[in-house]
Amino acid sequence: MANMGLFIADVFFKNPVITASGTFGFGREYNELYPIGKLGGVSCKGTTLLERMGNPPPRIVETPSGILNSVGLQNPGIEHFIKEDLGWLKSQGTVAIANVAGSTLEDYCKVAEILSDTDVDMIELNISCPNVKEGGVSFGTSASSVENITEQVKMRSSKPVMIKLTPNVTDIAEIAKAAESGGADAISLINTLTGMRIDINTRRPILKNNTGGLSGRAVFPVAVRMVWQVAQAVSIPVVGMGGIATWQDAVEMMLAGACAIQVGTANFTDAYTPIKIIDGLEKYLDDNGIKDIKEIVGKAEMW
């Protein structure tokens, strides 16, 4: 059987399938359906220094082949995560990735520092949340700001840092390079595309936050393009996400240059999606006589 394991910044993943932040909580709910230890990793719900209430509802609306959400980083705060969730998640035998968000630069640094003294395997720096008034995506849309926050967080944390990028920028490659030169160990993308829907009868946006982040299969082609561009531009590992719902999507994303992938919105449609992708990838490798999953990374041949 083909080798599915890989390293990202010295962290070993048993397979390249990670569940995406915000769609999987801290893993407990889905562990009722299958052992989450089967997953390569779990990227936890975005966590901030202090507890956050999140945005008023409605926070979700379905769109053609996708959803818009505006949760607004509701979470119980970093101390609660460390005390109540991290130990349990680590004991399940999967890579625990803390997704870190904040309103200020100091917030990000402080949380990263606190996590240095824990068992968390990796930090995913969320500088791409479109649903909060302060911080979030505002750190992720200029190259200088991305380089600066990456540098600062790297100085304060002993954990590998993966920077999660927003697609809501003009030149994704430039942003990725800035993260790399700031010292990022890896890059993950894409977070959601900012979107909006309006109820034609009430003439009000459906989301109480007015705008939200678009995810799901609708964004997949955009994600593949951006992962391809970023993989060309940097030499650090790239983790691809955005609308992946099948093992074929995962193969496509890896051919574009992703060394691992994240599954988000598809968990809502079919909770077993990540497991089906792992099984499908294994079979694809075996059927094609490929010995190691790493052999397909970035192997799309351009015209």
Next chain:
Amino acid sequence: MAYVQREAILIKKEKLNSTVFRFTLKEDVISEIATAGQFVNIKCGEKVLRRPISICQIDKKHNCIVIVFEVRGEGTQWLSQCNQHDKIDIMGPLGNGFNTEKQGKALLIGGGIGVPPLLSVAESMECDCDAILGFKDIETTILVEEFSSKCKDVVVMTQDGTYGEKGLVTDALVKKLETNDYSVICSCGPTPMLEAVSQIAQKIGIECYVSLEERMGCGVGACLVCACKTKSKDGEKYSHVCKDGPVFNAKEVVW
């Protein structure tokens, strides 16, 4: 929170009126562990999000659950086109239902498509129940016979008076309270109705439980989109309809 995601078999399909359907679904595990007031999350064709639909009846003997739903959009439209013997991908049972332990006498108050889940309450309540059911008109009136066979007394209210009495469920509630002592009210329906019922219950000091609704994502408590504001001694916060609810103690709900 034990639950499964499995294929159930549609063994009986009935049309209750022009937009409301009743499905009897055979699924061993869900029917075995479901309790009154819980819901299932149903995959509807190619839709991204499953559609949360409350359980109307639980038949443990025949390994079935009954759901009653209204066609409101593309998802429920797809569901309504399923036929007998079709396999339907459902996840459940989800959420926290109503407390059905013996507790004096219970009053069930349902409005519109909020009526069906209360039938499971009437069937499993260990004490006597009365019911007040509110509908728009005779066309939308459903499940009256079923409630009549399970409850001591059933009052039906329609807004236009074409069936039962004319008026709102709260009109009937005020009248009922003049001659009855209830220990608990269980209610499901439109939010303004639930708020009005809660206020009356609170004024006279009867425990009141309400089943809430909100646009939902995962259905299991992972994505946090179905937020509803609740209060406790620590202040106000956003709870989640799918995992903390759908049934809440009315005094904890911030309307």
